[in-house]
Amino acid sequence: MKIGKSIGFKLFVILLPGLILSFGLLTYLVVQRETSLFMTQSVNFARESALTITKVLQESMMEGKAEVTADFLKKLTGSGDIVLNVVDIRGNKVFMGEGALHVPDSVIKNMKTYREFKDENVYFYLPLKNERRCRGCHHTGSLRGVVVASVPFGNVKREIADTKFRFFIYGLLMMFISSAVLYIVIRKFIHQPVEQIKKGIDAYKEGSFSKMIALKGGDEFSDLAGTFNSMVERIGAFHERLEGMVHERTDALEQSRDELQEKTKTLLEYSEELRTISSFSYRFGIHDRKIKDILQDFTAFIRDELGYSYSELYYLYRYTEKISRAAVSDTDIPLKDENKLRALIFSGEVHTELESEGQYVTYLPIYLPGKGNCWDINNCSNKDCPVYGTEGSKCWNVSSVKKCRAPHTGRFLSCFQCNAFPARGLLVTGANGNPSGHSLSALELVAMEIAYISDIYELLQYERNMVKYLKQAHDSALYTSTAAGITDLFSILKKSEVLTGLFDGVALWLYGEDECLTLKASYPKEDVRSFNIAQFFQKKMPDHPLEFYDIGMGGYYSALLCPLMEGDNFLGVIGLFKSFKRIFRPEERAVAILIAQQVSYSIENIILHGDLKNQNRELRYQKEFTEKIFNSxxxxxxxxxxxxxxxxxxxxxxxxxxxxxxxxxxxxxxxxxxxxxxx
Known part of the structure; x- marks a missing residue:
């Protein structure tokens, strides 16, 4: 194993920059701390020296021994650590020879201590006050002079530079020692164990199951080596058993080959039939054709190409629960009993019976695959239901479920109207002789194709309707958005083509300041006043339309109540009513939501328009009142x-x-x- 590619070398390369950065950062922080401390001590020394000179000078002046102070200043200045001068209020030196020093105006005027950095020196200016006891001899006012103390920072900087160099050398030495120790530790405890494990893996790759990894130490590498050795032993044993099993399976496959060849011929025949059936949707399902014509082609195909004597197709209209014959291969075939057809659709099972001598009729329900479960599609939480949580259950065939009183069942006349009910109709075929399982399987595929075609055409019809309704709703919105009041808004709604075309009645309730819903208008009947709408909008305002059926009010059978919301504000409710006994279709629900949004927007505009008029009137009165006060x-x-x-x-x-x-x-x-x- 090359060191340049080893894990130990890579780990060393990864850790070394961190080690260097840590020592470098530590050295930098220590040097900065020492530099700051040294600078602070030097500045404090200069300040304390200036304060001391000020006090000594004041006392010596009082005793008339100014020469003592002068000698003291010369001694301190001679040390080189500090330079002290005393100047008068004009800046002229008093004790340390002739000449003048610049004294900041703030010291002369305000008699306050001042510090400044200039020419690599720090200067302290301490005012020497002319106290009352000194004014007998000094008549210069409240200030006798200024003590100027300066500390040169040249020596300080040299000492700091020496300190930085020493710390740098120390850091380099510690970094070198730590790097060497780190390399030795990584090589001994990581590189060498990994190299031994790699040798064991290479031996296993070459097919050797006897090469074991000898690694001790009690760490993770030794545990890994032990696990690897155990795995190799088990794989070796399994390899031996596998070879025996391969021989056994080979013999079994040879025996099955003959059986497979016999079934291949049957499958080829069946696949040809499936290929023909799979072309149904392509051959018949053209988008610009009517669904009735397509279904008629299916029945003719079943008779002519699948070999049945006749075929019928009964279609289930889920919303009206009506069953009618949509297509028949021969016009002289009598209609079947509707109650019998309904029961067979409900059963979901293929039923074959003898119709006349040698003539058998088969009833095959047309179910749409993958519709899902009732409890899942309808968000049912009735866990006491016998089919709750059961996948693929035909809940409509369970007697106790038929009497279910879960919330979602309140709008259904029967299970036919539930979205989980997969039936689309019933395929009826007549044949000379009892059909075989092979024939029934082919019919089931045909029924599945019919179910898909009908579902697609239902979606297409839904889309066509929605395009028409959206255009009508858009035209209506152009008028409702300009309504000047609630009465005007409701008059526009009554004339709305989309509303009158889908619903038999409309009513509008508004939420007032008394926190109650009040009926503002209804059309065309007044009987909706007896509809207790407040019970549904009290504790929590629903964010979706509420559906009610068999309401027994004014000739209406069902009601769709849509909350009017503007953001989080509850404005009221618009109710849409139907007289016909069926559930609301998806497009009716979608249009109801759209109308509710348009009405909410219009009501909000009406409210805002009224508020703006009141605010403008109030602002005008306030302006006139303020101008009168201002001028009078x-x-x-x-x-x-x-x-x-x-x-x-x-x-x-x-x-x-x-x-x-x-x-x-x-x-x-x-x-x-x-x-x-x-x-």
Missing amino acids: INSGIIVIDSSRKVLAANPYALGTLGFAEEDIIGSDIDKFIPGFLTT
């Missing part, structure tokens, strides 16, 4: 902006200043009242 008050009022320009002035102020309004508006206030509001 017996005090001068001048309004200026942030740039001190005059925005307005009342008559009293104009009369007091003696200017006209056009002379003062837009001008600077200082022209008329100098220094106005400057303090």
Whole structure:
């Protein structure tokens, strides 16, 4: 194993930058801390020295021993660590020879201590106050002079540079030692164990099941080696058993080959029939044809190409629960009993019976595969239901389920109207002789094709209807958005083509300040007043339409109540009614939601329009009232902006200043009242 590709070398390369960064960061932080501490100590030393000189000078002056102070200043200055001077209020030196020093004005005027950095020195200026007891000899005012202390930072910087160099050397040395230790540890405890494991894996790849990895130490690598050795032993044993099983299976396959060849001929015949059936949708399902014509082609195909004497197709209209014959291969075939057909559709089972001597009739329900389960599609939470949680259960055939009172069943007249009910109709065929299982399987495929075709055409019809309804709803929205009031809005709704075309009645309830729903209008009947709508919109406002059936009110059978919402605000409810006994279709629900959104938007516009009119009226009254007070008050009022320009002035102020309004508006206030509001 090359070191350049080993895991130990890669791990070393990964950890080394972190080690270098850690030592570098630690060294940098220590140097910065020492530098900051040294600088702070030097500055504090200069400040304390200046304070001490100030106190000594004050005492020596009182005792008349100024020469003692002068000697003391020379000694401190001679050390080189600090330079001390005493200057008078003009900056002239007093003790340390002739010359002058610049003293900041803030020290002279404010008599406050001042510090500044200049020319690699730090300067402290401490005012020497002229106390009352000193004024007998010094008549210079409250300040006798200034003590100036400067500390050169040249030595400090050199000491800091030496310290940084020492720490740098120390960091390099520690980094080198740590890197060497890290490399040795990685090579011994990672590189070498991995190399041994790789050798064992290479031996296993070459087919050797006897090569074991000898690795000790009690760590993860030794555990991995032990696991690998155990795995190799089990694989070796399994390999031996597998070879024996292969021989046994080979013999069994040879015995089955003859049986397979016998069945191949049957499958080829069946596949040819399936190929013909699979072309149904392509041959018959052309989008611009009527569904009745397509179904008629199916019945003729079953008779002519599958060899049946006749065929019928009965279609189930789920919303009306009607069963009618949609297609028949021969017009002289009498209609079957509707109650019998209904029972056979419900059963979901293929039924064959003797119709006359030698003539058998087969009833095959047309079911759409993959519809799902009732409890899943309808979001049912009735866990006491015997079919709840059972996949593929035909719940409509369970007697106790037929009496189910779960919330979703309230809108269904029967299971036919449930979205989970997969039946689309019934295929009836007549044949000379009892059909075989092979023939029934072919018929089931035909029934499945018919189910898919009918479902597709239902979707196409739904899309066509929705396009028409959306256009009508759009035309209606152009009028409802301009409604000036609730009465005007409802008059527009009554004339809406989409509403009158889909529903038999409409009513509008609004949510008032008393937190109650009040019926504002209904059409064409007034009987909806007896409909207790408040019970459905009390504790929690639903975010979806509510459906009610068999309401027994005013000749209406069903009601679709849609909440009117504008954001989180509950505005009211619009109710749409049907007289015919059937459930609401998906397109009717979709249109109802769209109408509710349009009405909500229109009501919000009406409310906002009224609020804006009231607000404009109130603002106009407030402006007139404020102008009257501004013009009649017996005090001068001048309004200026942030740039001190005059925005307005009342008559009293104009009369007091003696200017006209056009002379003062837009001008600077200082022209008329100098220094106005400057303090």
